Amino acid sequence: AQSMLLLADGLASGALIAQYEQLYRKNPELTSLESKKPENQSKNRYRDISPYDVTRVILMGSASGDYINANYVNMEIPGSGIINRYIATQGPLSSTVADFWQMVLEAGSTLVVMLTTLVERGRAKCHQYWPALNETLTLRNLTLTSTAENIEDTFIFREFILRDINTGEERDITHMQYCSWPDHGVPSDWRQFTTFTEKVRAARTGIVEPAVVHCSAGIGRTGVLVLMETALCLIEANQPVYPLDIVRSMRDQRAMMIQNASQYRFVCEAVHKAYSEGIAKPLPEFSR
Numbered sequence: 028a029q030s031m032l033l034l035a036d037g038l039a040s041g042a043l044i045a046q047y048e049q050l051y052r053k054n055p056e057l058t059s060l061e062s063k064k065p066e067n068q069s070k071n072r073y074r075d076i077s078p079y080d081v082t083r084v085i086l087m088g089s090a091s092g093d094y095i096n097a098n099y100v101n102m103e104i105p106g107s108g109i110i111n112r113y114i115a116t117q118g119p120l121s122s123t124v125a126d127f128w129q130m131v132l133e134a135g136s137t138l139v140v141m142l143t144t145l146v147e148r149g150r151a152k153c154h155q156y157w158p159a160l161n162e163t164l165t166l167r168n169l170t171l172t173s174t175a176e177n178i179e180d181t182f183i184f185r186e187f188i189l190r191d192i193n194t195g196e197e198r199d200i201t202h203m204q205y206c207s208w209p210d211h212g213v214p215s216d217w218r219q220f221t222t223f224t225e226k227v228r229a230a231r232t233g234i235v236e237p238a239v240v241h242c243s244a245g246i247g248r249t250g251v252l253v254l255m256e257t258a259l260c261l262i263e264a265n266q267p268v269y270p271l272d273i274v275r276s277m278r279d280q281r282a283m284m285i286q287n288a289s290q291y292r293f294v295c296e297a298v299h300k301a302y303s304e305g306i307a308k309p310l311p312e313f314s315r
């Protein structure tokens with residue numbers, strides 16, 4: 028298809044990267060004032076990573092205020108009627124674990140995607156915000172019970188039950204962790220990453236509530252996954268894939284999505300390979 032030829036040309040000529048470097052990292056018209064308030068600063072893992080006010084997730088029922096470092100990111104797939112909804116967020120801190128699960132509860136989410144390990148090169152990247160298998164974690168008005176854990180090469184899939192103590196409401200949560208992807212870097216294998224993304228798509232099929240996606244800062248690796256899933260959905264709906272437009276749309280909802288040019292190149296190459304190898308292909312119902 029036309030857009031795939033453009034993508035291949037752009038990768039070969041370097042134009043794709045040049046255009047990416049021109050793009051703003053933050054939309055200059057959008058503020059992030061809430062994250063700078065004194066009472067909220069300790070809730071940010073990184074001082075330089077702040078959510079826009081306009082798309083931030085506002086907690087309704089948290090005892091520690093309405094702020095969490097998270098944004099709603101909605102990616103529309105034209106022509107298909109699909110809008111993939113995400114909450115892009117940082118890896119929880121020990122002090123924000125209860126807020127994190129409160130957010131999952133309030134958003135109605137059933138899927139949490141984790142793209143970091145807890146520690147990388149000796150540095151803490153994310154607090155372990157879930158209990159060990161068959162154990163229960165109690166957080167203010169919530170409990171979280173871990174009921175299953177399956178390790179598949181570099182992925183770990185877990186099942187949790189999230190329970191609201193006040194209402195008795197229970198919800199099954201699927202947790203999908205990708206384990207071999209250091210921050211600022213790219214996955215070691217495009218095929219494995221594409222497989223992981225396909226599994227995320229399968230897990231969210233038919234679900235309108237947002238998938239909660241996080242890494243450590245919630246921008247770099249989270250951005251790569253959102254771009255990949257969006258591109259696969261566009262191909263399936265027989266729509267052109269213009270990665271730069273997708274990044275712009277993401278960065279209008281959460282600043283700095285996709286950390287650097289090597290991540291952008293990686294995901295563009297993965298999209299192109301998935302298309303040329305027929306892993307991603309237009310569905311018959313969408314071909315014109």
Ligand code: PTR
Binds near residue numbers: 029266314
């Ligand atoms: N349905 C036609 C086809 O698949 O060939 C027409 C079509 C052409 C559909 C291009 C989508 C297209 O988008 P792009 O080529 O930019 O991916």
Ligand code: PTR
Binds near residue numbers: 074143211245247249
């Ligand atoms: N100031 C931090 C740093 O550059 O180390 C912020 C940061 C951390 C930015 C991690 C991006 C990071 O990667 P990811 O969003 O993939 O966790």
